[in-house]
Amino acid sequence: MHVFGSNELVEDVLKTDLCVGCGACVNLCPYYKTWRGKTARLFPCDLPRGRCHAYCPKAEVDLDELSRKIWQTTYDGSPLGNHRKIIAARAGEKMLPGAFQAGGTVSALVTVALRNGLIDAVALTDRQGLTPVARLITDWREVVNCAGTKLMAAPTLAAVNEAVGQGRRRLGVVGTACQMTAVAQMRTNPLEEEDFSDPIALAVGLFCNWSLDTRQFQQFLSAKIDLAAIRGMDVPPPPADILVLTTDTGTVEIPLSQIKPIIAQTCFTCPDMTAEFADVSVGMFEGRPGWNTVIVRSDKGAELIEKARGEKYLETEAMPEENIAHLSRAAAEKKARALRMLMRRNLLNNKNGRHAAVRMPTEIVERILKG
Amino acid sequence: MSILIEGKSGTRHLLMGNEAIARGALEAGVHVAAGYPGTPSSEIIESLAKVCGPRNLYVEWSVNEKVAMEVAAAASFAGLRSLCVMKQNGVNVASDFLLHLAGSGTRAGMVIVPCDDPGALSSANEGESRHFARLVEIPLLEPGDFQQAKDMIKWAFALSEQIRNPVMVRSVTRLSHASGNVVFGDLPAVDAEAYFKHDGPALDPLQGVMLSYPVALKHRGQQEKLQQAVSLFEQSPFNTYEGPENPELLVITSSACCLYSTEAIHLLGLEERVGLLKLTTTWPLPPQLMENYLARTDKILVVEEVIRFLENEVKVLAAELAPRIGIKTFFGKKDGLLPTVGELNPDLVAGALARIFKMDYEPVAATYAAQAAEMAAKAPGRDLTFCPGCPHRASFWTIHNVLEMDNRQGFVCGDIGCYSLAMLPSGFSTLKTLHAMGSGAGLASGFGKLKAFGMDQPAVAVSGDSTFFHAVLPALVNAVHQQSDITLIVLDNSGTAMTGFQPHPGRPVDAAGNPAPQIDIASVCEAIGARVRTCDPFDLERTERTLLEMLADTPGVKVLVLKQICALSPEKKAKKMFEMRLDESICLGENCGCNRLCTRIFKCPGLNWDAAAGVARIDEVICAGCGVCASICPAGAISKKEVA
Numbered sequence A: 001m002h003v004f005g006s007n008e009l010v011e012d013v014l015k016t017d018l019c020v021g022c023g024a025c026v027n028l029c030p031y032y033k034t035w036r037g038k039t040a041r042l043f044p045c046d047l048p049r050g051r052c053h054a055y056c057p058k059a060e061v062d063l064d065e066l067s068r069k070i071w072q073t074t075y076d077g078s079p080l081g082n083h084r085k086i087i088a089a090r091a092g093e094k095m096l097p098g099a100f101q102a103g104g105t106v107s108a109l110v111t112v113a114l115r116n117g118l119i120d121a122v123a124l125t126d127r128q129g130l131t132p133v134a135r136l137i138t139d140w141r142e143v144v145n146c147a148g149t150k151l152m153a154a155p156t157l158a159a160v161n162e163a164v165g166q167g168r169r170r171l172g173v174v175g176t177a178c179q180m181t182a183v184a185q186m187r188t189n190p191l192e193e194e195d196f197s198d199p200i201a202l203a204v205g206l207f208c209n210w211s212l213d214t215r216q217f218q219q220f221l222s223a224k225i226d227l228a229a230i231r232g233m234d235v236p237p238p239p240a241d242i243l244v245l246t247t248d249t250g251t252v253e254i255p256l257s258q259i260k261p262i263i264a265q266t267c268f269t270c271p272d273m274t275a276e277f278a279d280v281s282v283g284m285f286e287g288r289p290g291w292n293t294v295i296v297r298s299d300k301g302a303e304l305i306e307k308a309r310g311e312k313y314l315e316t317e318a319m320p321e322e323n324i325a326h327l328s329r330a331a332a333e334k335k336a337r338a339l340r341m342l343m344r345r346n347l348l349n350n351k352n353g354r355h356a357a358v359r360m361p362t363e364i365v366e367r368i369l370k371g
Numbered sequence B: 001m002s003i004l005i006e007g008k009s010g011t012r013h014l015l016m017g018n019e020a021i022a023r024g025a026l027e028a029g030v031h032v033a034a035g036y037p038g039t040p041s042s043e044i045i046e047s048l049a050k051v052c053g054p055r056n057l058y059v060e061w062s063v064n065e066k067v068a069m070e071v072a073a074a075a076s077f078a079g080l081r082s083l084c085v086m087k088q089n090g091v092n093v094a095s096d097f098l099l100h101l102a103g104s105g106t107r108a109g110m111v112i113v114p115c116d117d118p119g120a121l122s123s124a125n126e127g128e129s130r131h132f133a134r135l136v137e138i139p140l141l142e143p144g145d146f147q148q149a150k151d152m153i154k155w156a157f158a159l160s161e162q163i164r165n166p167v168m169v170r171s172v173t174r175l176s177h178a179s180g181n182v183v184f185g186d187l188p189a190v191d192a193e194a195y196f197k198h199d200g201p202a203l204d205p206l207q208g209v210m211l212s213y214p215v216a217l218k219h220r221g222q223q224e225k226l227q228q229a230v231s232l233f234e235q236s237p238f239n240t241y242e243g244p245e246n247p248e249l250l251v252i253t254s255s256a257c258c259l260y261s262t263e264a265i266h267l268l269g270l271e272e273r274v275g276l277l278k279l280t281t282t283w284p285l286p287p288q289l290m291e292n293y294l295a296r297t298d299k300i301l302v303v304e305e306v307i308r309f310l311e312n313e314v315k316v317l318a319a320e321l322a323p324r325i326g327i328k329t330f331f332g333k334k335d336g337l338l339p340t341v342g343e344l345n346p347d348l349v350a351g352a353l354a355r356i357f358k359m360d361y362e363p364v365a366a367t368y369a370a371q372a373a374e375m376a377a378k379a380p381g382r383d384l385t386f387c388p389g390c391p392h393r394a395s396f397w398t399i400h401n402v403l404e405m406d407n408r409q410g411f412v413c414g415d416i417g418c419y420s421l422a423m424l425p426s427g428f429s430t431l432k433t434l435h436a437m438g439s440g441a442g443l444a445s446g447f448g449k450l451k452a453f454g455m456d457q458p459a460v461a462v463s464g465d466s467t468f469f470h471a472v473l474p475a476l477v478n479a480v481h482q483q484s485d486i487t488l489i490v491l492d493n494s495g496t497a498m499t500g501f502q503p504h505p506g507r508p509v510d511a512a513g514n515p516a517p518q519i520d521i522a523s524v525c526e527a528i529g530a531r532v533r534t535c536d537p538f539d540l541e542r543t544e545r546t547l548l549e550m551l552a553d554t555p556g557v558k559v560l561v562l563k564q565i566c567a568l569s570p571e572k573k574a575k576k577m578f579e580m581r582l583d584e585s586i587c588l589g590e591n592c593g594c595n596r597l598c599t600r601i602f603k604c605p606g607l608n609w610d611a612a613a614g615v616a617r618i619d620e621v622i623c624a625g626c627g628v629c630a631s632i633c634p635a636g637a638i639s640k641k642e643v644a
């Protein structure tokens, strides 16, 4: 893994619109700040190697190295990443009610982890107006306050860094695929710090095809509706082809063709649809509202699901094979699309000292492109 | 009590040029003095303010130079001698009134003293007031030493009364701020009575109305007055000549250059070959006097600072006189012998003389540059920076950071004051424009209307509290009325700090130190229709949040008043608010997570980097105890304890 410094991060990511605003570089030092969906660096820093660069999911991510460190196995480019099983789930009868995006699986898992002391705190994503903001939650009863998807890229990981800075070590985090990549990099001690200990006790990933640019989305919507009245947002599965906003006075449908131009450009370079470096990854269950698709990846993830089910915070079912096949196809397509974009933008496996966004073995590149 | 009124007639005193000017005004029986602070002029009004009681004098720091000139003119109209003082570019501000005043005429003596700043030692320009005298057709006097600085002021008052028009007496930094011996004259009685007679015959200069109408008639009268002045100039005892009867070269000079020229001639031992004509009545030039000296030689060098004024005037006169005095060869700025920017000094004048006389003279040793560089390398680095504990450092820290976070390539239009320094790294290079007083807000008002052309960068302007009253107000009114989209940040440090804490309308005292009604900047802005917030810039967190919100807020005019008293203000009496401590065991130094934020970027002079130990340290002697660095340290290594 090539780790450079802050100046390289600015040149390679911030200035090239590759930054998704995940917050991985925020709160490590006084230089990076997040505001209204954008990450800014305040002053130059000439250190040759920094955590900002090491953690960023858009700068020199070596997927093979990361896979070896997190999963003790090579990166094989398989559509859904390393996993044990795929199940269907939703919040169980004991779970507090909330405005869940789908089945409330994410909120339920985090609640159980907090209640049982598997984690001391969890970094979630709330919103202020229409701007997603990071929240560090320590009281399990407050988890539901962050329920529901904010379809914009969020600086969630700023809360992780802040908590680590305060000395916390048993942290949970919920985030999109890129955020899970950043979290994985955080866990591998990329700067080889002597007093390092992995601060992440639970990583819950969210499936993600793209996220919206916060500022453009706000500008786009403010011309159409009262932002303060928005209660939730969702992109129903194809063939719907719309974005649905739930407001105080009903729902508003916006054709996806209008939404596409405000997708964060960096998302077109993202090869991960199912948060491959999380303990568990959660997404929608296409065709079954109120349920989630859950990919169980680690022992820790599997144990948590068992515990949640045992305590009646979670209800699970088997996942139909055709749904898995469909999900797998969609994930493979995203991978291939992203690699083509990375290659077009000269961001894949660069040589001769030129920086890359993503690195993976060339035979894997070929395998993904062949489909 | 001040030496300016205690010194007896005939005694000799060491005075700063500006004090000599003030004493001259006192000896002339001045009763009203008004000005706007500006280096190098400020000490004139300050010196007069100190003696206003015993000398029955009204002194004010006016809101700007134009108003100062109007206040002084009113006194003249009402029969009181008055003085009006400003720095060079202040004359630009006052010039509209001055043009009309020169047309209407004055009654009791009125003297205008601009102090120019060649080399822009304390200015953002090298502007010149001399050209204004010619432009508005009033007499121009330029004292060449400290005694003349005093004596010519008195003479100028008499001249003004003789021609019933204002007289300009121009000083420069090296006269205003240097000191020399001055022999005092008498002080007149202090009683005076003011009355504005306006019901006599309309055109009667002492009883009628004060107007520049009818323009052509008045203008002709004004030009006749100027001719009277010229005939007085012919006899003036202040124009002097020294040197041989028929010199090989005649040096014509004025103002501080009289001293440089005398020294240069002496340096080269040219006393027997060069004549030196020191002119003090520089516009309009007295033609007979000039003919007398121009006729004595064929070669003429004109020595003056910045752009050509005297040189051109002398050349025009010489052309007119050519049939009688013959054709002359001129040296000076046109031929590049002397520079047209920056100050002069004896070396530069000596260099010019040496080239004319083809002498082997090296004004500066060839090794000088190398030696200077070597010495400079040994000296500790000294950035041009804000003082320790300066509120501006904290303000610009936040302004800079907020604009970066806002991330729309916003920028700040700067203005005139200590905070102009924010164009440099000490203010995080935040200012992107810097022009005249009030121009920051005016430029922002213009930028804020360019949205229609696709510009979505936030336009921010800064202004000091004194600058706000001086010239920002009209620009702010404009921005509100035109529905421009701007954020004005008023850096209110409770005084005209840059020039020495002169009061302004936002302060509860006047020039003499008496209580005065205070005008609240926030209320004024609200009344105009701006949305106003106020913060303490030392509270970085709240200021940052407030400004971020203001920039993200709906369009329109927003004003943020950042109120915190100047670290050097006499009111603070150098008292520390906090005792600061830096825990070196916590300091992150050059590690990832900090990389010397406090000593590399924030750079308050109270913080030092100990490279050997790899930690920051607080210099207790220099630290002003503002406490701000405790809020920027990412490691919490700096703590503050309130001083009881």
Ligand SMILES: Cc1cc2nc3c(=O)[nH]c(=O)nc-3n(C[C@H](O)[C@H](O)[C@H](O)COP(=O)(O)OP(=O)(O)OC[C@H]3O[C@@H](n4cnc5c(N)ncnc54)[C@H](O)[C@@H]3O)c2cc1C
Pocket (backbone or CB within 6 Å): A099, A100, A101, A102, A103, A104, A105, A106, A107, A108, A123, A124, A125, A126, A132, A146, A147, A148, A149, A150, A151, A152, A153, A154, A156, A174, A175, A176, A206, A207, A208, A209, A210, A211, A212, A282, A283, A284, A285, A292
């Ligand atoms: C930007 C984005 C795009 C997505 N795209 C897809 C997709 O294409 N297909 C799919 O199947 N699923 C997608 N999801 C996941 C899906 O919307 C649900 O989050 C997931 O199914 C979990 O549902 P739940 O009912 O268990 O969530 P809940 O129990 O309601 O919990 C939602 C959790 O998501 C977190 N969260 C909300 N917004 C964000 C955000 N912007 N960034 C990081 N964390 C956030 C909150 O902290 C909360 O804990 C996406 C999610 C996001 C944030």
Ligand code: SF4
Pocket (backbone or CB within 6 Å): A009, A013, A014, A018, A019, A020, A021, A022, A023, A024, A025, A026, A039, A052, A055, A056, A057, A058, A059, A182
């Ligand atoms: S770490 Fe996240 S926020 Fe920071 S530069 Fe990378 S993508 Fe942007």
Ligand code: SF4
Pocket (backbone or CB within 6 Å): A020, A153, A176, A177, A178, A179, A208, A209, A210, A211, A264, A266, A267, A268, A270, A271, A272
């Ligand atoms: S598509 Fe990828 S880069 Fe974009 S938000 Fe989702 S996980 Fe992050």
